[in-house]
Amino acid sequence: MTDPSYDVLLDRARTLTTGPRRVLGLVGPPGAGKSTLAARLVGDLGPELAALVPMDGFHYADRVLDALGRRERKGAPDTFDAGGYVALLRRLRSGAEDVVHAPEFRRDLDEPVGSALPVPREVPLVVTEGNYLLLREGPWAALEGLLDETWYVAPDERLRLDRLVARHEAFGRTPEQARAWALGSDGANAAVVAAGAHRADLVVDPG
Structure with a gap:
């Protein structure tokens, strides 16, 4: 099933809100529109049914990336605390805690902020989104x-690149820097992400 309408996607997400807690993952390359789609789904389902927990909250802080020599590759798989993200998803799935607090990535700071997103036990669906x-x-x-x-x-693909360049410009890069980053570091990461596309349950064109 490819390119379903948004209403079909919303209905499909709604089916995951019955029974024990479920986790829905939205994955795609940088600039694909994952964050926008995830936020829209969670907003339309409402806070009683869904909570948004992005993977980007597990970016290493810039000082950690500097110490590791990975600052220029920020966004690559080894610039995230993958183990921390896995541990959080396990906590969210278990339902053992009244509230789980997830970290949030602040684009205005270009840094993660810990314990910023509370997820109450009674919320049946967690929507998470990220590259990997x-x-x-x-x-x-x-x-x-x-x-x-x-x-x-x-x-x-052209729309994705245009969005990505615009995003980088909005957060302080020059047009030349924005395009170089989108085609360079982001381009390498996009290839890694695309290699796992065949494992997805559904392919979505968000338009």
């Missing part, structure tokens, strides 16, 4: 079995 939910290498392999469904978000 379908990666099966290194610590990311532990994600297998933690997501009840995964949707691969794949817009038109």
Whole structure:
């Protein structure tokens, strides 16, 4: 099933809100529109049914990336605390705690902020989104079995690149720097993400 309408996607997400807590993962390359789609789904389902927990909250802080010599590759798989993300998903799935507090990535700071997103036990669906939910290498392999469904978000490639460049410009890069980053570091990461697309339950073109 490819390119379903948004209403179909919303109905499909709603089916995951019955029974024990479920986790829906939205995955795709940088600039695909994962965050926008995830926020829209959670907003339309409402706070009683769904909570949003992005993977980006597990970016290493810039000072950690500097110490590791990875600052120029920020966004690559080894610039995230994958083990921390796996542990959080396990906590969310278990339902053993009244509230689980997840970290949030602040684009205005370009840094993660801890314990910013409370997820009450009674919320039946957690929507998480990020680049590497379908990666099966290194610590990311532990994600297998933690997501009840995964949707691969794949817009038109030119649109994706235009969005990505605009995002980088909005947060302070020059047009030349923005395009270089989108085609360079982001381009390499996009290839890694695309290699796992076949593992998704659904392919979505968000338009």
